[in-house]
Structure formats: structure tokens, C-alpha cells
Amino acid sequence: RQDSGGGERGGEGVGEPSRQSSEVRSTVSGLVYLITMNRAKTLMKRVFSALGTVMVVAGAGLLTYVLVQYHNQSSTGTKSPHWSAAQAKKGKEIAAQFAKHQVVKVPVLNKRVDAGVEPxxxxxxxxxxxxxxxxxxxxxxxxxxxxxxxVGHLSTTPNPGAPGNAAFSAHDDIKGEIFKRVNELTPGSQIILKTMHGSFTYIVTGQQVVDPSNTAPLNPTKASTITLISCTPYWIDTQRLIVKAVLKTSSAT
Structure with a gap:
């Protein structure tokens, strides 16, 4: 029995190191896992930090570019259309043709005025x-x-309701972007002009893109017509977007 007992004690002695070795391996594996996870977290933090820095720098660069462009256009007095000396001469000739449509009569308050009298x-x-x-x-x-x-009305063109071609312009990408979305107008879209005592509804007939030197869209017309003019493409402004509309109805207000 002693030998047997000694043998049993010997068996227990052999099993103990095995369990300890297993525990050590488990502990080491756990430490390796924790170290790996910590390194992964640190790496991810660095990646996100770098991406954040890149996005901030890119955003600052874009904002600077927009501000510089805005300043340049504002300080140089951006005009539309951008005419050369020859184009300006032609524009002056057209303006002279429109001069006969200019209204100088002062409307009487609280009384319906004739079409075209009021701006x-x-x-x-x-x-x-x-x-x-x-x-x-x-x-x-x-x-x-x-x-x-x-919106600017070319004052040498007719007022609402009068026969002829009335021209209106506005910026598309700076200083209000009033005409930013006029390219979305399609035949049948309404354009309403309000005067102090009247309302005039025009119906869009179409649109086109022309070179800045093309002044044909400003030519006089027999019918009561309006022409909207703005720069295009957005933030490039090398062309002119033209939208045409004809008078449909008018009423006193």
C-alpha cells in the first residue's frame, strides 16, 4: 500500500506541472491578445487622427480658394455680360434701340396704370x-x-406688360446666387413680375447657352417678352445662360 500510495502521490506530482504549464500558456495568450488589441486601437487612433488632419487641411484649402475667388470677383467688379470693347460698342447700339421703350411717366397712386408704365x-x-x-x-x-x-432690370428695356424685350440679370454663384437655379426652368414655367400696382405672369418658352459676345438674345421683340441672363457653368462663368418667356396674363393689385 505504501508503494501504491507512493505511486499515487507520484502521479499527482506529474499532473501538477502539466496544469501549471496550461495556465501559463493561457496567461501568455491572454497577454498577447491584450497587447495586440492595444496596438490595434493605437493604430486606429493614429489613422483617424491623420484622416481628421487631412480633412481639416483640405477643408481650409477649399474655403480659402472660395474666399479668394469671391474677393477677386468682388474687387474687380464682375459684370455680366463680360464684354470687350467691340462687344461693349454693340451693346451700346442695342441699348440705344431700347431707349424708346424707357418710361418716364410717373404713375398715379391708387389707380390702375397702363402696362409698361411701372418698373x-x-x-x-x-x-x-x-x-x-x-x-x-x-x-x-x-x-x-x-x-x-x-435681380437687375436693364433700365433701357421695357417695363412689365409693355411690348418688347425686357432684360433681367442676377448672379448665379456669388452675392446672393439669385439665378443659381434658373437652369431648372422648362417651357411652361411661370415667371411673375410685380410692380407697385400690377402683377404680370410670363410663361417660359425655352432656354439656351451662348457666348458672352452674343447679344442676339437682347434684340427687340414685338410681343411682351422677358429675357433672364446669368453666367454659367456654376463657378466657371465662361458662358451665358438665357431664359426666354412671354406674357400670359396681367392684373391690377
Whole structure:
């Protein structure tokens, strides 16, 4: 029995190191796993930190570019159309043709006025959610300045309701972006011009893109027509977007 007992004790002695070895391996595996996870977390933090830095730098660069472009266009007095001397001469000739349509009569308050007597004070385009004030913008030396934050009416063209081609312009990408979405207008879209005592609804007939030197869209018409002019493409402005519309209805307000 002693030998047997000794043998049993010897068996227990052999099993103990095996269990200890297994525990050590488990502990080592756990430590390796923790170290690996910590390294992975550290690496991910570094990656996200680097991506964040890149995005901040890229955003700052883009913002700087936009501000510089805005400053350059503002400081140089961006005009639409951008005419050369020859183009300005042609524009002056066209402006002279329109001069006969200019209205100088002062309307009588609280009385319906004849079509064309009053200038537009507001433009509404339901399709694109546009509702903006209109101001008179005369050409200077054949160059027509675009109004800032408003729609500009070329003052040498007819007022709402009068026969002829009335021209309106606005910026598409700076100073209000009033005409940013006029390219979305399609035949049948409404353009409403408000005067102090009247409302005139025009229906879009079509649109086109032309070179800045093309002044044909400003040619006189027999019917009461309006022409919207803006720069295109967005933030490039090398062409002119033209939208045409004809008078459908008018009413006193």
C-alpha cells in the first residue's frame, strides 16, 4: 500500500506541472491578445487622427480658394455680360434701340396704370422658389452691371406688360446666387413680375447657352417678352445662360 500510495502521490506530482504549464500558456495568450488589441486601437487612433488632419487641411484649402475667388470677383467688379470693347460698342447700339421703350411717366397712386408704365419691383418664380426684389440697372458705356443680392432690370428695356424685350440679370454663384437655379426652368414655367400696382405672369418658352459676345438674345421683340441672363457653368462663368418667356396674363393689385 505504501508503494501504491507512493505511486499515487507520484502521479499527482506529474499532473501538477502539466496544469501549471496550461495556465501559463493561457496567461501568455491572454497577454498577447491584450497587447495586440492595444496596438490595434493605437493604430486606429493614429489613422483617424491623420484622416481628421487631412480633412481639416483640405477643408481650409477649399474655403480659402472660395474666399479668394469671391474677393477677386468682388474687387474687380464682375459684370455680366463680360464684354470687350467691340462687344461693349454693340451693346451700346442695342441699348440705344431700347431707349424708346424707357418710361418716364410717373404713375398715379391708387389707380390702375397702363402696362409698361411701372418698373418691376419683385420677381417670383414658383418652380425654383425664387422671390427677390428687382432694381433698375442702367448700362454704363455699353456694359450692364449685375445687381448684388437682387435681380437687375436693364433700365433701357421695357417695363412689365409693355411690348418688347425686357432684360433681367442676377448672379448665379456669388452675392446672393439669385439665378443659381434658373437652369431648372422648362417651357411652361411661370415667371411673375410685380410692380407697385400690377402683377404680370410670363410663361417660359425655352432656354439656351451662348457666348458672352452674343447679344442676339437682347434684340427687340414685338410681343411682351422677358429675357433672364446669368453666367454659367456654376463657378466657371465662361458662358451665358438665357431664359426666354412671354406674357400670359396681367392684373391690377
Amino acid at each position: 418691376a419691383v419683385r420677381m417670383i418664380i414658383p418652380r425654383i422658389g425664387l422671390d427677390a426684389p428687382v432694381v433698375q440697372t442702367p448700362p454704363v458705356n455699353g456694359v450692364w452691371d449685375v445687381a448684388d443680392w437682387r
